[in-house]
Amino acid sequence: MWYDKTPSTLHFLTNMFLKKKMKSLLYVTAGAATVFGGICLYKEDGAFYRNIIMPIIHLLDAETAHxxxxxxxxxxxxxxxKYKDPAVxxxxxxxxxxxxxxxxxxxxDKDGRAIPGLKDMGFGFVEIGSVTPQPQPGNPKPRLFRLTEDGAVIxxxxxxxEGHNQVLxxxxxxxxxxxxxxxxxxxxxxxxxxxxKDYVEGVEKFGPIADYLVINISSPNTPNLRSLQSKENLKMLLQPIISSRDKLGVTKKPLIFLKLAPDLSTEERKDISEVLKQKDCKVDGLIISNTTIHRPSLVSQHKNEIGGLSGEPLRDTSTEMIRELSRLTNGMPIIGVGGITSGKxxxxxxxAGASLIQIYSALVYEGPPIVRKIKAELADLLEQDGHKSINEAVGKNARQ
Structure with missing residues (x-):
């Protein structure tokens, strides 16, 4: 025969053969995995994201993943x-x-970088920020924490x-x-x-281009910011903001929304609603709610981190606050946010009174398919109740 039949030679040839087969198998497996992953991404497979993609991403620290x-x-x-929004x-x-x-x-999307991609995910609207007049680094790291067992984020x-001039x-x-x-x-x-002055500058800078502006005085992470929600401070803040918006030299002036904290007392909520009824302080709508500094029953290792808690533990609190402020303001338009993970x-x-909805924490755990999931489930629920549009359902239970 043309080759040596000694054991060492046979062993060498066998190893070469096996290595070649293993390499081919790895190529085929990698190719199949790539194709499978591509198909799952194309189909917006929620389970694929939830069980494979997001756990891999969560190997990174929270801010790097963000x-x-x-x-x-x-x-x-x-x-x-690929989801086409139904008329309902x-x-x-x-x-x-x-x-x-x-x-x-x-x-x-704090600095307005991701708007096109967020639209591609199927969001009906995109809110960016918070944007400050001058660039600032924020608080020292680490400053973002996943509370996986609680479905929450702090x-x-x-x-x-990056400041007004970079974002505009x-x-x-x-x-x-x-x-x-x-x-x-x-x-x-x-x-x-x-x-x-900071908020008025924001109105003047972004008012001519934005569809709506949000006056964020409810973040717990900037010293003394939440004090602007008090009755007298709120009056002094809103009057020049509304005046500045009304003076903008544009045909379509932006809507003004006020974002509130979920930690306000009943009396504070009543005071705010009274301020908003004054003509020179009347905003167009509310965003309910921001993150909370309260800590309900949490089990995650990061439960005691300082900061604002968002996600599932905030769900019921924000819904009840929507119901309460809808009553107090006689049905003022509300964007509801806090703990939304399903169409229900x-x-x-x-x-409860919200006309629009926002999510964030759910995206951290479920990935982009959560947008499609919520929309499809919501459409089914609306149709089951005989509604032809969202508007018909807004505030249905607000006075119960």
């Missing part, structure tokens, strides 16, 4: 959703028509922002090139000596 999500969205690296999800709020009521809450970012061109580009409703969440600089959660907030 930044990865921004990068992916900014560069539109994921397939565009269409909602009109204060003259603006939203293709569906599910938006991304402020805090995810953050103490502290309004880290991105908003302009998105509005000029995408059909998307964009809200800008405004904050004040940490060392500002004149908070009112969204529907509960809508029936």
């Amino acid at each position: 930044n990865l999500g921004i990068f992916v969205s900014e560069h539109r690296l994921l397939p565009k959703t 999800l269409r909602v009109e709020v204060l003259g603006k028509v939203f293709p569906n009521p599910i938006g991304i809450a402020a805090g995810f 953050n103490r970012y502290g309004f880290n922002s 061109p991105r908003i302009k580009y998105a509005k000029n090139n995408e059909s998307v409703i964009v809200g800008v969440n405004l904050g004040k600089n940490k060392i500002s000596v004149d908070p009112v 959660d969204a529907y509960d907030k809508i029936k």
